[in-house]
Amino acid sequence: MNNNIKNEINDLKKEKNAIILAHNYQPKEVQEIADFLGDSLELCIKASQLDDKDIIIFCGVDFMGETAFILNPDKKIIIPDLDADCPMAHMTTGEEVKVAKKKHPDAAVCLYVNSLADAKQYADTLCTSSNVVKVIESLDEDEILFGPDNNLGEYVSSKTFKKIIPITDEGYCYVHKKFTVQDIETKRKEHPDVEVICHPECDKVVQDKCDKVMSTGGMINYILDSDKNDFVLGTEIDIASRINLLNPDKNIIPLRDDAICDSMKIITLEKIRDSLKNEEPLIKLPDEIAKKSLKAVNHMLDASKN
Ligand code: SF4
Numbered sequence: 072m073n074n075n076i077k078n079e080i081n082d083l084k085k086e087k088n089a090i091i092l093a094h095n096y097q098p099k100e101v102q103e104i105a106d107f108l109g110d111s112l113e114l115c116i117k118a119s120q121l122d123d124k125d126i127i128i129f130c131g132v133d134f135m136g137e138t139a140f141i142l143n144p145d146k147k148i149i150i151p152d153l154d155a156d157c158p159m160a161h162m163t164t165g166e167e168v169k170v171a172k173k174k175h176p177d178a179a180v181c182l183y184v185n186s187l188a189d190a191k192q193y194a195d196t197l198c199t200s201s202n203v204v205k206v207i208e209s210l211d212e213d214e215i216l217f218g219p220d221n222n223l224g225e226y227v228s229s230k231t232f233k234k235i236i237p238i239t240d241e242g243y244c245y246v247h248k249k250f251t252v253q254d255i256e257t258k259r260k261e262h263p264d265v266e267v268i269c270h271p272e273c274d275k276v277v278q279d280k281c282d283k284v285m286s287t288g289g290m291i292n293y294i295l296d297s298d299k300n301d302f303v304l305g306t307e308i309d310i311a312s313r314i315n316l317l318n319p320d321k322n323i324i325p326l327r328d329d330a331i332c333d334s335m336k337i338i339t340l341e342k343i344r345d346s347l348k349n350e351e352p353l354i355k356l357p358d359e360i361a362k363k364s365l366k367a368v369n370h371m372l373d374a375s376k377n
Contacts, residue, residue, distance in 0.1 A: 076340045077104055083347040089126035091343065092117060092139070095287045096335040097130050099312040104340065105130060108313060110288040111138075111184045112199040112375060118142045119372060128346060129354070130338045134160040136354040137188045141364045148354040151342035155334045157185055162242040163219035165189040171216050171238045178214035178236060181207060182367070185244075186219055188356050192363035196370040200271050201286035204230045209374040218242050226271040226278065246332045247272035250305045254326050255280045258303045262324060268293070269305030269326065281305060287313075294321055307332050 081104075084091065092114050093105035102108055107117050114131065118139040121127060126147045129136045134157055136150040168180060168190050182194040183203075191197065198206040200223060207215055207227055214234045217224040219242035228235045250273050258267060268290055269281040278284045285293060287310055294302055294314055303324045304310055308331055311323035346352065356364075 073100060073340060076344055080104055080340065080344050080347060083344065087126050087347060087350070088124055089128055089347060090121060090124045091128045091130060093130035094132075094135065094335065095291070095313040096307040096309050096332050097312075097338060098309060098336055100340055101130050101338055101343070102309070102312050102316060104343070108316075110199065110201060110286055111135065112201050112286075113288060114139075115142070115184065115199075115368070116372065116375075121146070126347070126350065128343060130343065131155070132157040132160070132332075132334050133354075134185055134187055137191075137356060137364075138184060138368060140354045140356055141188065141191075141361050141368050144356075144358070144361050147350055149346045149350065149352060150354055151339075151346040151352075152337045153352045155337050157244075157332075157334060159183075159219055159242060159244045160185045160187050163190050163238050165193055167239055168193040168216070168218070171218075171236070175214060175216055175236060177212065178216045179210045179212035180216045180238075181210065182218060183220045183223055184371070188360050188364045190218075191367055192360045194364075194367040196374065197367045198371060199286065201288045202371065202375045203227045203271075206371055206374045207231050207233055207235075209370075220244060220272055222247070222274060222278075223271050225275050226284065244272040246307055246330050247305070248274065249330055250274070250277045250326055252276055252280050254305075258324065258326060262301065262303060265301045265303050265324065266299070267303040267305065267326070273305055277305065290314075291317070294318075294323075306330065307335065309335070 091105045119142045132155045140148045179195045184197045218238035266282045268283045301322045305326035308325045
C-alpha cells in the first residue's frame with residue numbers, strides 16, 4: 072500500500088517539478104520520501120536555494136511554510152495539512168512585539184524562527200536553536216528583545232553578555248516542556264554510561280542536568296561523528312528516525328516516549344500525494360508582511376554564514 076503511494080508521489084513530483092522538504096520531527100515514512108531533511112535552519116537555507124522548482128511541499132508546521140513563502144513568494148508553497156501548526160509560534164504576536172519595542176526603543180528584536188509572519192514582520196533578525204548565539208552576537212545592540220521561546224532566551228543569556236529581554240512572560244514548546252529532572256535521573260539509572268543530550272527548548276533545570284545541550288542539527292552531527300552508539304535524547308521522538316536513516320547502528324533512547332509533537336504527525340503520505348495532485352493547500356501571506364519579514368529572514372541567513 073505504502074509503496075503504491077510512494078510511487079504516485081514520485082511520479083507527481085516529476086510531473087509537477089516539485090520538491091519535498093521535511094523536518095527532522097516528521098514521521099518515519101514521510102522522512103523516507105523527502106528530498107531534503109533538516110532542522111529549521113537547514114530547511115530555511117534549502118528553501119532559499121530552490122529557483123529550479125515550481126512547487127515546494129513542506130512537511131512541517133505553519134511557521135516553516137510561511138518562512139518558505141517569504142523566501143519564495145512566486146512559488147507554490149504547500150503544507151499538506153494546514154492544521155499542522157506550532158502552538159509556540161502563536162505565543163508572540165505582532166502586537167506584542169510592537170508594544171515591547173515601544174518599551175525598549177534601543178533594543179533589537181530577535182525572534183525564534185518558530186514565530187508567525189505577523190510577528191516576524193517587526194523583527195530585526197531571526198534565529199534557530201543552532202545559530203542563536205551567532206545571530207545575537209552579530210547584532211550591534213546590547214539589548215535584545217527575544218521571543219517566543221523563553222527557555223531558548225535563557226539559554227542564550229548564559230552564552231552572551233548581551234541583555235536578553237523576553238517579549239512575553241510565557242512562551243514555550245509543550246513537547247520540550249514535558250521533560251523533568253526525574254526523567255533524566257530515571258534514564259541515568261537505566262543506562263548508566265550513556266550520554267544525555269537535550270534541546271535548548273527544555274527547561275533550564277533539565278538543561279543543567281544533561282551532559283550536553285544542542286539543537287537537533289547539532290545532535291545529529293555530534294552523534295554521527297561519535298564512536299559511541301547509545302544516546303539518550305531529550306527532544307521529539309522522531310529525531311531517532313532521522314538519525315537511523317543516516318546510521319541504523321545508532322541506538323537513540325528517548326528521554327520520554329511521549330515527547331511527540333502532534334502537529335508534526337498529522338502529515339501523512341496520502342495527504343502529500345493529494346496535495347501534489349491538487350496543488351493545495353497553499354501557504355499565502357499578504358505582500359507587505361512577506362516583504363517586511365524577508366529583511367529579518369535574510370539577516371539571519373547572512374549571520375549564519377559568518
Ligand atoms: S516540537 Fe514544539 S516548537 Fe517544534 S513544532 Fe512542535 S510544538 Fe512547535
